[in-house]
Amino acid sequence: MFNKLLIDGKDAYAEYGVFVEQYGYKALVQMPSFKKLESTEWDEYDGEETDLTSPILDTKTFAIQFCITEIDMVDNLFELLSDKSYHTFHFAELSKSYKLRLVGNPSRSALIHLGKISVNFADDFPPVVLNDFINEDDLDDSNIILNHKPYATAPAGFKQKGYELDDIDFSRFGIYVLDGTDDNIEKAPNVRANLTVNVKNSPGVVYDNDWVMYKSKDVGLKLLIHAPSISDFWQRWYSFWAVVLKPESRKLYIDNPIDEFECHYKSNSVTTFDIRRNGSVWCEFTTTLTFTNCRPLGNYFVLVTEDGEIVITEPGSEDVEINLKLHE
Template sequence: MNRVCLVDGVDIFRRYGAKVKRNGYVDLLTFPPLVTPDSTSWPEEDGVEVDLMDPKLDVKEVSISFVADDANGLVNFLCQPGYHVWSIGLGREWRLRISSQSNNQLIDTTSIFTLKFIDDFPTRAEDYISAPGCGIVIPKCDYEMDGLSWRDYGIIVKKGTRDEVLKSSAVKQNLSQKIQTKDGQFYDVEQVVFEAKDVTFNLYMCADSIDRFWQCYDAFFNDLIKPEERILYVGYTDEEYPCYYKKSSNFEILSLSDKVMIGFSLTLVFTSFRVDETEYILASEDDERIVDEEDGETCIDLGIDYD
């Protein structure tokens, strides 16, 4: 579906015969990346110690793809000094400045091209409700962030993410010494500690309307970038992982009618991660842990002989 695109209130189709290509505007939806925070990697400890007292957002690059009869006219218009306000019928506006033209193809008299813009104004929602619900039924989710299920943000986790979570971090480099007169090297093998690791989650965000989608979008992103580390609970490992938001990518609009469905990738940094021995605990058919009746907390370890 072709959406009406207004730039500074100008309909670019009426003036320049220009349309934004299908899914050619999805970069507008990308969450701004986080400015890389200061961190310290202690050689004797797993992971990193990260300063997240006041995390800051970086600028965002936005690529928009067009089909136009008067490409030169459109580019000249967008190259006028100042920021330009974009509206594409999604219930939001963006202020962008042009950066470059990444490609241009001429077919007969029609130009197909992509322009890159910079969003210098990453936004934080000042007033939002955490985990507001999306208005549609979402499958059970194995992930909770700071005690809130991701499905309460309308999030569905695609298959394949489990492997990313379970994969071990790289081992930190210990002290080593090379001697020119000897083969190989001397290496300190007295301890093994692990680096932090990036984990990329492939997700869908769903909602029953575009207004509800923006509520979920704002809530999820702003909960991700709150000060200090996030605590991500993963149901299939029954473990909690300290982490922080790094970036998002690969946004794709799958549906804007009946319900809204957006696909994207989210990268978190696990600041401390170690693969422990697998523990098997007793659970019910609906994947709920069965706990001791006396304290209501202790799980029943199937690896222990209770007789």
């Protein structure tokens, strides 16, 4: 446990008897949400129009669970964290340092000398995708500049294809798309409420029957990174976010069924983050995208000849009728 966590250069295990419990990095790793985006709904259009000229990430507050080997030493840890707002935490297993701010201590449990403690921190220095509105000189050293590129081809042995973000297949990020994602994508958005008149002395309501318009919808992409090392994990993680967090909207393409959606980032949650004994990293996470306009549409069929030429008929008696029947 020695030297796995350094706080301002001091070994947290040797000095304060604490270490991060197993699977305790997931809240630290996950990406914060965008700061509030300005959006407008137009009565005559589905979805919403969102200003994505210069989206930037907000601060995030999260908890880290620590195991305690000597309960009497914990107060020394809080004395250190109270001498100023920001402290540098170096997590050796992550090969990464963070500048964090103490927020609170929601729980503490102890049995004789041992125990567990939950500490809330704020990370005020999120990763940044540079654009015309951000001056790199104004950034803190703790802000990661997201200029990472996806792999030229999928990693060796990577077998999944068919999901693309801005024409980049997810395999080039080294990311698998998990079960449940397709269902989330294909579900219909909620209907935007029309003008409704509710009169006290009249049963029911009078509802505008002229049209049905749909709201935007939030879609959770269930994803997995299984990287052979922590350095490979960061390459895959940051190359993905370097695309997701760019200004303007993104294009998400799926090939079963073939469809493409205009969307933008909303939030991220990491459900599993495990650094295994062989050094490989298993990270399951959900990236929530807002689909800004996704009216459900019926299926249309095109009649073609054996040579692949589309058959075009004139309106009238020459129309071709195609009847589809479900298999019994």
